Amino acid sequence: MRNKVSLKDIAQKVGVSTAAVSYALNKEKEGKVSDEMAAKIRATAKELNYQPNQIAKSLKIGRTNTLGLIIADVSNPFFATIARVVEDEAKAHGYTVVFGSSDEKAERSWDLINVLANRQVDGLIIAPSEASEDQILYLKEQKIPFVLIDRYYPDIPSSFVVLDNYKAAYDAVFHLIENGRKRVGMLAYKTNLYHMQERKRGYQEALQAAELPVGKSLLKEVKHDDTKNGVKAAIDAMLASPEGLDALFFATNTLAIHGLKYIDSLNLKVPTDLAIVSFDEGEAFDFYYCPLTHIKQPVDEIGKEAVQLLLDQMSSSNGRIGQIHFEPELIIRQSSGA
């Protein structure tokens, strides 16, 4: 896209500022540098074969292929990493990605779909927020190519790339039980989104398989817009339950970060006082005193497959649907007391 010789190259060669070069080359503004200097700058530009119009031309006529990406929250490292992978993979196929966060709100997601679809992106990758079924159906009706990531709606046929969230949670909780824990709590988000329902189902069925009681006292749900306080209240409530708590499964990395900070503040030791399994990795965990057992999502593959499925769909005439479930991997380290 960019021409080889930049204004800066000319500026450095002549020994003036980049702005001076711009003034000299842009004749309307010629008065801002001396005639002598302007002549010298223009001669240097010619000598270096500077092509000033190339950039503006590509900006005006070159239609860049564009994909839109709607994630839940850019400040969540899981989504930020996915976004980065999608950008890199799309770039490798000649596409530029623009994205935004829905903040788990259907209204914001509509705004983004509106902005991106109105501005003719070639396709969309979406981590759908709660109550956004209408939006997905709208995209289908409008035949706008899209691929869902992280979450999907089982009763709306569409392309998606997701983790087997049921298995992920089942494996995590079963692992804690195998290591002798009998009072395993789960901290989840309060949402109807399918991925979270599946994680809760995995937790419950692992307890059932071990013939442990499945009650509401150890499965706590926190609201998205009050995570920090919600996590504290939930952990307090679990610790106060008559039979106590000896292990905790966090359904997301954000819940784990808030939860571990609170557990540390209570001087509870991991894994002696509480065994821990978390969902997702994150730089935050690398420095935690007790290396965390966690469910690893194949973030690179999720991002790459989503781009691939979207490109396939865009190039097919019959609205081809692809659905990919990735197997979770339980990375066993010290926090689960194994």
Add this chain to the structure above:
Amino acid sequence: MRNKVSLKDIAQKVGVSTAAVSYALNKEKEGKVSDEMAAKIRATAKELNYQPNQIAKSLKIGRTNTLGLIIADVSNPFFATIARVVEDEAKAHGYTVVFGSSDEKAERSWDLINVLANRQVDGLIIAPSEASEDQILYLKEQKIPFVLIDRYYPDIPSSFVVLDNYKAAYDAVFHLIENGRKRVGMLAYKTNLYHMQERKRGYQEALQAAELPVGKSLLKEVKHDDTKNGVKAAIDAMLASPEGLDALFFATNTLAIHGLKYIDSLNLKVPTDLAIVSFDEGEAFDFYYCPLTHIKQPVDEIGKEAVQLLLDQMSSSNGRIGQIHFEPELIIRQSSGA
């Protein structure tokens, strides 16, 4: 934007899938549910006052006000947080934000400017990458409103919101010297970008002010595309210098994360073996065994002021320029040995 009654509300009331509601309300596809059920669904939709065309109408005619944001790297928490603040602040003013990462590459930044400007965003907020002076001058010539964040070009007059990076580095290094450190290294990125030049200048002048030698052996520059290995090699080289190393100033949070992991792997203790000051906060540091002394950037204010300056510029007829330098704050904790 969204109508109050959704397809899902109707689906739940009737006890069918959302897709069935969509089929029933979309007469072209009526054959997919029974006539009886379709009638029931339509009656329920009417009862609930569902307005199916409202969404599609707003998508087609409603021009959503849009801002574009170009950051260096979405997977860097500093930029992810800025992006989130910009989104929230823009939303409060009725604007939707779409963004992308330049990956510190001028070519990618051009692609994004191309995509965003071609698709008529109302204005841009940009963390400019190296060698992108041409792009900034282009935006000025095209009279596309923009505000730079984090970095700027001193010889191109433009609106920006930045930290006083010179003072930030000076204060950090002076603090280490005040605490008795005499061999203070700095780990920086190899780039001509002004913010990094200023951080290096602050480091050097703090050493000079304390009459400590300023050589190249303790100021190491790492390449963006090989951070991890570059950090290891730089730390090895500093430790191997004849006079040794007793303190280290990291010019960014990413450099600090890689650097601390490597220091830990060498079994060097912070702050006894090495005193540390880092740039920026990050969740990663919250769990580090030794709380980090760091330079705090007012991320919220930077994001908010950038949106405000951009909106001011968009509403003024004379290309008004606003330039804001924020004062850094040195947060003193244990890692600097104070």
